[in-house]
Amino acid sequence: MTQNVIVKAVDVKRRYQLGDEIVWALQGVSLDIFEGEYLSIMGPSGSGKSTFFNMIGALDVPTSGTIEFMGEDLFKLPEARQAWIRCNKIGYIFQTYNLVMVMTALENVALPMILRGEPKSQAHERAHAILERVGLGHRTDHLPSQLSGGQMQRVAIARALANDPAVILADEPTGNLDSKTGEEIIMLLKRLQLESGVTIITATHDVKMLNISDRIAWIRDGKLERLDERENVQINTGAMTH
Amino acid sequence: MENIGTQVRLPISTAVAIALQGIKIRLGRALVTISGVVLGIAFLMSVFTGELISGTGYIKGAMAQREELNNTVKTMESFVSQALGSPKDKIIGIIVAGDLEPSEQILAKRLARLTQDSKQAPKEVRAVGLSLPGLTRAEISDIGKDASMLIVMGNSEAFTKSFDDLTAGMEQVYVLDTYKPVVMASEESADNVKMRTYAGAPVVVLENSSQKYEQLYGAQQQEFLKEQAKKAESARFRTVWVMIISLLVTIIGITNSLLMSVTERFKEIGTMKCLGALSVFIRQLFLIESALIGFTGSFLGMLVGALLPMLMYSISYRDPATGALGAGFGVIFGTINYSLLLAAGFSAVVVGTLLAIMAAIYPANFAARMVPAMALRSNV
Numbered sequence: 001m002t003q004n005v006i007v008k009a010v011d012v013k014r015r016y017q018l019g020d021e022i023v024w025a026l027q028g029v030s031l032d033i034f035e036g037e038y039l040s041i042m043g044p045s046g047s048g049k050s051t052f053f054n055m056i057g058a059l060d061v062p063t064s065g066t067i068e069f070m071g072e073d074l075f076k077l078p079e080a081r082q083a084w085i086r087c088n089k090i091g092y093i094f095q096t097y098n099l100v101m102v103m104t105a106l107e108n109v110a111l112p113m114i115l116r117g118e119p120k121s122q123a124h125e126r127a128h129a130i131l132e133r134v135g136l137g138h139r140t141d142h143l144p145s146q147l148s149g150g151q152m153q154r155v156a157i158a159r160a161l162a163n164d165p166a167v168i169l170a171d172e173p174t175g176n177l178d179s180k181t182g183e184e185i186i187m188l189l190k191r192l193q194l195e196s197g198v199t200i201i202t203a204t205h206d207v208k209m210l211n212i213s214d215r216i217a218w219i220r221d222g223k224l225e226r227l228d229e230r231e232n233v234q235i236n237t238g239a240m241t242h
Numbered sequence: 243m244e245n246i247g248t249q250v251r252l253p254i255s256t257a258v259a260i261a262l263q264g265i266k267i268r269l270g271r272a273l274v275t276i277s278g279v280v281l282g283i284a285f286l287m288s289v290f291t292g293e294l295i296s297g298t299g300y301i302k303g304a305m306a307q308r309e310e311l312n313n314t315v316k317t318m319e320s321f322v323s324q325a326l327g328s329p330k331d332k333i334i335g336i337i338v339a340g341d342l343e344p345s346e347q348i349l350a351k352r353l354a355r356l357t358q359d360s361k362q363a364p365k366e367v368r369a370v371g372l373s374l375p376g377l378t379r380a381e382i383s384d385i386g387k388d389a390s391m392l393i394v395m396g397n398s399e400a401f402t403k404s405f406d407d408l409t410a411g412m413e414q415v416y417v418l419d420t421y422k423p424v425v426m427a428s429e430e431s432a433d434n435v436k437m438r439t440y441a442g443a444p445v446v447v448l449e450n451s452s453q454k455y456e457q458l459y460g461a462q463q464q465e466f467l468k469e470q471a472k473k474a475e476s477a478r479f480r481t482v483w484v485m486i487i488s489l490l491v492t493i494i495g496i497t498n499s500l501l502m503s504v505t506e507r508f509k510e511i512g513t514m515k516c517l518g519a520l521s522v523f524i525r526q527l528f529l530i531e532s533a534l535i536g537f538t539g540s541f542l543g544m545l546v547g548a549l550l551p552m553l554m555y556s557i558s559y560r561d562p563a564t565g566a567l568g569a570g571f572g573v574i575f576g577t578i579n580y581s582l583l584l585a586a587g588f589s590a591v592v593v594g595t596l597l598a599i600m601a602a603i604y605p606a607n608f609a610a611r612m613v614p615a616m617a618l619r620s621n622v
Contacts, residue, residue: 054615058614059512059515059516060613060614060615060616069246070244072246079520079521080248080520081246081247081248083249083515083518083520084246084247084248084249084518086516086614087249087517087518088518092516092517098509099513101510102263102266102267102268103267107263111514111517112518114252114256115249115518115519115523116249116250116518117250117252159517163518
């Protein structure tokens with residue numbers, strides 16, 4: 001594996017104002033993420049892992065600290081460049097799928113291509129091919145409301161792959177799925193990483209994710225508690241199971 | 243490593259296509275929003291159409307004009323009955339010069355109808371230049387013979403030349419000059435009327451002069467006139483007030499509908515942003531959708547607001563003379579001022595569409611500026 005850093009977080013802090021109370025969701029997290037690796041960000045809910053995940057994905061702005069993406073300070077870039085990164089370099093997968101409910105599976109997958117200016121016919125053709133790749137070639141014209149949770153998550157994965165991204169960010173991708181479907185989704189992500197060399201970053205507290213991760217970042221109380229290589233994983237799973 | 247590019251700005255047609263698709267799939271929701279606009283604009287439009295039909299304020303409605311016409315006829319009739327007493331067994335002559343005013347036409351018809359009323363039928367109603375069932379055709383030289391009253395319709399100026407001949411043998415000459423818009427009446431000695439000195443007979447002239455009106459009808463009628471003016475003034479005020487209120491109701495209705503439809507889609511906006519949509523694009527999407535909804539809604543609302551009052555007035559219209567129902571459609575649809583109605587309808591559609599766009603500006607901007615993470619988090 002090449003050790004090119006694709007995302008570099010430096011002392012990222014994020015503060016939220018909840019009424020009169022100020023909450024520090026992130027209290028200074030620094031982390032290098034390498035090209036082509038499978039990184040899991042683990043931590044209980046409220047640990048700040050989703051906040052950190054949002055920062056990496058250019059979805060939220062840190063209170064202080066920097067995120068470098070492809071060597072550029074993400075939050076110093078103008079809006080159109082940030083949008084370009086979100087469109088072309090990052091694929092997002094969410095716990096709640098976040099499909100556009102008024103669009104069919106095919107249109108959802110084609111949307112990122114449309115948004116970067118591809119003609120509709122070409123976008124639809126490619127979207128069809130990607131849906132087939134995730135095993136949904138037969139349900140392209142269904143609306144999300146007509147699909148099961150696992151199928152929706154597959155559509156979301158296909159959409160994340162649409163523009164051939166460098167990084168796939170998956171926020172609790174198995175959180176709303178039963179364990180069998182969840183496992184299928186995890187295997188699908190792993191297969192994609194191996195096949196196309198895409199960097200996969202997941203925020204999760206699903207221990208099934210650990211076995212396939214290259215590295216695991218443990219976040220607790222807004223801090224990076226520990227960073228594990230794969231070989232140490234088994235021991236730490238034991239420690240984490242409450 | 244590859245350089246970071248700049249996201250392209252999409253053509254407006256892409257935004258239109260996506261907005262249209264959103265409306266199509268979410269038709270139920272869109273219809274709710276549209277009906278909000280329809281209600282607002284229909285209300286605005288019906289207030290205006292009502293004014294066009296029966297308004298007494300800034301716009302003189304068709305019905306109000308009709309009522310005024312009715313009052314004019316009543317004034318003339320009351321003059322006839324005052325001057326003549328009961329028309330029973332009397333002879334009335336009518337001379338027509340030139341075109342008749344609508345009020346004169348009605349008066350002539352009423353006089354003709356009078357001959358069918360057994361209780362107060364005159365001995366004869368004869369006319370020159372006017373043929374109506376019930377009227378006797380007369381030669382101009384015979385018109386005044388044994389008559390108790392001579393009524394001149396149209397422009398009486400045309401009659402000064404041979405008037406003496408016509409009125410020969412009459413005890414009194416009554417001239418109904420209904421050329422002026424408001425008929426007033428006065429009884430004067432012949433000396434005071436410059437244009438007409440008719441062989442010593444007292445002349446009654448009806449014309450547009452409140453002073454003369456007062457002499458005949460007295461101070462009470464003057465009070466009545468003042469009362470009428472006051473009523474017209476308050477009607478005018480009421481019209482303006484209702485217009486302002488209905489505009490406000492429209493604005494609030496439309497804004498509320500659109501605010502709801504934008505806020506409940508924050509999550510979708512967040513998703514779009516994740517996929518690389520620019521703020522400009524999000525803004526366009528909502529403004530276009532609002533414009534489409536606003537236009538559709540205000541067009542429908544305009545139709546409803548114009549047709550409904552016209553139908554209602556038509557159905558409930560009673561003929562002022564007979565009190566009969568049924569003639570309403572012809573009267574309302576025949577007399578309403580269509581160019582004003584059209585102008586109002588056009589403005590209503592423009593106002594509705596603009597309001598819809600304006601109402602969407604704030605939520606669209608708010609949505610467009612949102613950090614994606616926040617938009618995704620929101621649950622409405």
